[in-house]
Amino acid sequence: MLSRSLARLVRRNRALTCAYYLIDDWRARRRLASGRIETRSGRRHAELDLDASLAYVEGVVDDYLGYAGRDRFAGRLAEIGPGDSLAVTVLTLARGAREAHTVDRYRTIRDPARETAILEGLRARYGCAATLAERIHEHAGSPAETFFTRTDLAFDWIVSRAVLEHLxxxxxxxxxxxTRLAPGGVMVHRIDLRDHGMFEGHPLTFLTVPDRLYRAMTVGSGRPNRVLAPEYTAWLRRAGMNGGVRVTRLAGVAGTVGPARWDALDAAARREALAxxxxxxxxxxxxxxxxxxxxLAVAGIVLVAERS
Ligand SMILES: C[S@@+](CC[C@H](N)C(=O)[O-])C[C@H]1O[C@@H](n2cnc3c(N)ncnc32)[C@H](O)[C@@H]1O
Known part of the structure; x- marks a missing residue:
């Protein structure tokens, strides 16, 4: 009872909330330093029933193909941050990829019974072979930041959903x-730029915290990094690749939008976000x-980058 009232008190106060994340992040860095990479965060399928899990997986895979403007996957694919299921990766194999690698700084705890049920569900729907999972190479404990500097593999696809904001x-x-994208290869990253429930109240409260303090609150735990849309747009321009950044969410506006350019979004939704x-x-x-x-009004994007 006391601990619940204390938790409520902490959440209602910005300074106390920051202090909580500082301590929590320090503990996360200590865990990582001692090689303990297991995490319960990012467990999406634990909260969904089987049909909702399958719909999520199919939606993610359809989105990757749709955003890239392609019909099928091909060659070697990397999925960054698979979370608590390999189902998305398995489905990319069923839909054309030859080999797949998952890359994750942590190891998200999976429910084995649920994972078996999801993979069985995919098999029933797509007739994919039970052996597909054997073509997946899992790299747990490998941050994306270092994995791609250390591998000499070239990838035809690099994909992620709800991950880049945690890097x-x-x-x-x-x-x-x-540097590891093969000629003709494509990257698709769908990025959620919101605060992931860190603060109560205004959805942009997390942008009020000074940089050094915020980094110490987030760098070990993988909480949102506050890299916003213009930095991704600038990266794409600097990288000299084809592609684009499209808006998928707006600050303070419920649900998703687009993906579309800012100018093409509904005017009332844009006004609400600007307000x-x-x-x-x-x-x-x-x-x-x-x-x-x-x-500042853009709260979610999809980034597509193609190497010609
Ligand atoms: C919110 S979960 C998203 C999981 C899954 N893609 C989905 O759509 O449900 C974020 C994932 O990113 C991973 N992650 C966080 N920081 C990372 C990093 N630096 N490198 C690679 N993966 C990271 C987490 O461990 C987790 O698997």
Missing amino acids: YDPIAALDAMA TVATIRPRLAPRFRALPDED
């Missing part, structure tokens, strides 16, 4: 991925206060 250095990771930004702008940390309203 401690997503731009360095993208640079490394670009959300206006109510917190004076309190933002200096780096974010310097950004245009439109950049």
Whole structure:
């Protein structure tokens, strides 16, 4: 009872919330340093029933193909941050990939019975062979930031969903991925730029925390890194690859949008997001206060980059 009231008190107070994340992140860094990579965070399928799990997996895979404008996967694929199931990776194999690698800084705890049921469900729907999972090479305990600098493999596809926002250095990771992308290869990353429930109240409260403090609250635990849409757009331009950044969510607006360019989004939704930004702008940390309203109003994107 006391601990629940204490937790409520902490959540309602920004300074206490920051203090909680500082301690929690310090503990996460100690766990990682001692080689303990297991985590319960990122467990999506634990919360879904079987039909919802299968629908999620199919939706993610359809999205990858749709965003890339291709009909099938091919060659060697890497999925970053598979979370608590290999089902997305298995389905990419069933739909054309020859070999797959999963890359994860942590090892998300899986429910073996649920995982078996999801893979059986995919087999029933797609007639895929039980041996597909044998073509997956799992690299747990390998952050994307270092995996792609150390491998000499070339990839035809590199994909992720709800992952790049958790990387401690997503731009360095993208640079490394670009060097390992085969000619004609494509990367698709769907990135959720929200605060993942870190703070109560205004959805952009996490952007008010000074940079050094925020990093110490997040770098070991994989909490959102606050790398926002303009940094991904700048990376794509600098990398000199074909592709684009499209908006999938807006700050303070429920549900998803697009994916579309800012200008092509519903005008009322854009106004609502800009109004959300206006109510917190004076309190933002200096780096974010310097950004245009439109950049702060984007709360989710999909990044596609192709090597010609
Ligand atoms: C929110 S989960 C998303 C899981 C899955 N893609 C999905 O759609 O449900 C984030 C995943 O990113 C992984 N992750 C976090 N930091 C990472 C890093 N630096 N390198 C690789 N994976 C990372 C987590 O362990 C987890 O598997």
